[in-house]
Amino acid sequence: xxxxxxxxxxxxxxxxxxxxxxxxxxxxxxxxxxxxxxxxxxxxxxxxxxxxxxxxxxxxxxxxxxxxxxxxxxxxxxxxxxxxxxxxxxxxxxxxxxxxxxxxxxxxxxxxxxxxxxxxxxxxxxxxxxxxxxxxxxxxxxxxxxxxxxxxxxxxxxxxxxxxxxxxxxxxxxxxxxxxxxxxxxxxxxxxxxxxxxxxxxxxxxxxxxxxxxxxxxxxxxxxxxxxxxxxxxxxxxxxxxxxxxxxxxxxxxxxxxxxxxxxxxxxxxxxxxxxxxxxxxxxxxxxxxxxxxxxxxxxxxxxxxxxxxxxxxxxxxxxxxxxxxxxxxxxxxxxxxxxx
Numbered sequence: 001x002x003x004x005x006x007x008x009x010x011x012x013x014x015x016x017x018x019x020x021x022x023x024x025x026x027x028x029x030x031x032x033x034x035x036x037x038x039x040x041x042x043x044x045x046x047x048x049x050x051x052x053x054x055x056x057x058x059x060x061x062x063x064x065x066x067x068x069x070x071x072x073x074x075x076x077x078x079x080x081x082x083x084x085x086x087x088x089x090x091x092x093x094x095x096x097x098x099x100x101x102x103x104x105x106x107x108x109x110x111x112x113x114x115x116x117x118x119x120x121x122x123x124x125x126x127x128x129x130x131x132x133x134x135x136x137x138x139x140x141x142x143x144x145x146x147x148x149x150x151x152x153x154x155x156x157x158x159x160x161x162x163x164x165x166x167x168x169x170x171x172x173x174x175x176x177x178x179x180x181x182x183x184x185x186x187x188x189x190x191x192x193x194x195x196x197x198x199x200x201x202x203x204x205x206x207x208x209x210x211x212x213x214x215x216x217x218x219x220x221x222x223x224x225x226x227x228x229x230x231x232x233x234x235x236x237x238x239x240x241x242x243x244x245x246x247x248x249x250x251x252x253x254x255x256x257x258x259x260x261x262x263x264x265x266x267x268x269x270x271x272x273x274x275x276x277x278x279x280x281x282x283x284x285x286x287x288x289x290x291x292x293x294x295x296x297x298x299x300x301x302x303x304x305x306x307x308x309x310x311x312x313x314x315x316x317x318x319x320x321x322x323x324x325x326x327x328x329x330x331x332x333x334x335x336x337x338x339x340x341x
Contacts, residue, residue: 044142046271051077053267054139057087057274063134065091066127073272074106074139081106081114084136087272088254091128099128106136114140167278167288169338194256197227198285199238199245205277205285207269208235209260210247212327218299223334225296231304231325234264239330243298244282248290255289280336291340296332304328 044059045052056063057071064070068090075083084103089096099122106114115137121129198207210227218224225247229236239245250256255273262269270277276288286293305326310316319326 044139045146046268048267051075051082052143053272054143055087055272055274056135056139057272059142060135060138063131063138064127065089065131066095067091070096070128070131070135071274072103072132072135072139073267074136074143076111076143079110081109081111081140083107086132088258091131095125096128098122098125099132102129102132106140111140111144115144168340169293170341172337172339194260196248196250196256196259196287196290197229197235197239197245198248198287199235199242200285201242201283202279202285204238205270206235206238206264207248207259207285207287208233208264209256213247218331222299224299224331225294225334226329226331228327228329230322230327233324236328239298239328240302242284244280244284244335245296245298245330245332246280246284246286247294247296248286249292250287250289251291252289282335293336293338294334295336297335299331299333301330302328 044055044057046055047053052075054074054076055071056073057069060071061069070089070091071087073085073087074081075085084106086096086100086103091099101122102119105119106117109117119133121133194209194211195213196207197210198205200206208229210229212228214226216224227245227247229239255275258273259269262272270287277285278288279285280295282295282297284295286295305315305319305328307316307319307326
């Protein structure tokens with residue numbers, strides 16, 4: 001009986017190890033295959049000053065963890081890896097946190113050293129680990145093959161404007177209440193994740209998540225949107241400079257969750273998420289992946305809440321320890337609304 005148990009145990013362990021090896025081989029094969037896809041939709045490379053950032057959301061789309069894709073960004077400066085960051089994914093958080101310990105394994109290595117480096121998976125988080133390893137490898141192999149100067153010049157070129165209708169958008173009347181959500185419920189979005197506010201032009205733009213605001217009429221029953229941007233937010237610089245802005249809703253809450261937890265000062269968040277930036281006829285940026293886009297022309301802006309005018313303890317308590325600073329108010333006249341069919 002003991003012999004049978006030992007044989008069964010041995011077979012069980014062998015099958016498990018074989019499965020793990022198959023998973024690793026499959027991920028590595030996917031990584032090699034992805035390197036050949038240099039013309040994949042969505043440019044995987046962007047630049048922050050002289051740092052090249054390779055995003056594997058597209059070139060690593062065939063690399064799977066335990067549940068789905070595990071994209072990363074690899075930051076390369078002067079030919080060396082300075083940082084590897086994980087992007088949003090659907091892996092089980094507790095397991096992925098273990099696997100994420102690998103992210104520092106390539107720091108300080110040259111691109112070639114990073115490609116050649118053997119990194120062991122974290123025990124107990126094998127699938128997520130192998131996906132991270134494969135994604136970093138595909139990013140470094142991509143970086144080794146591309147013309148950095150050509151990519152840098154291409155990254156500075158504006159994206160051509162596309163017709164919203166060709167993307168599945170239908171133009172709707174902002175005053176049609178049966179099609180437009182009303183009041184503050186519009187701002188809470190699905191499960192309170194919020195909406196996206198974007199401003200800029202074809203050369204520079206930024207977006208942030210918003211959870212406060214109002215949709216209604218103002219000054220002669222003009223359809224109007226009010227948004228609030230905190231003092232230290234990067235987007236405020238764009239709101240103060242540009243005439244138009246857009247507000248967007250996304251079917252995927254991970255977009256607004258990521259935009260609300262990262263700063264545009266640290267890199268292009270839209271590119272990090274694989275979003276496609278497009279422009280209205282007024283030159284206002286929006287993202288093709290949104291399912292609702294509201295374009296507004298600025299009527300009023302740059303007015304910061306004044307503590308002298310607080311009438312209750314609600315704003316006092318809110319801003320007592322609020323790191324982003326006191327909010328500024330912006331009011332825009334709604335000029336266009338597009339909603340996907």
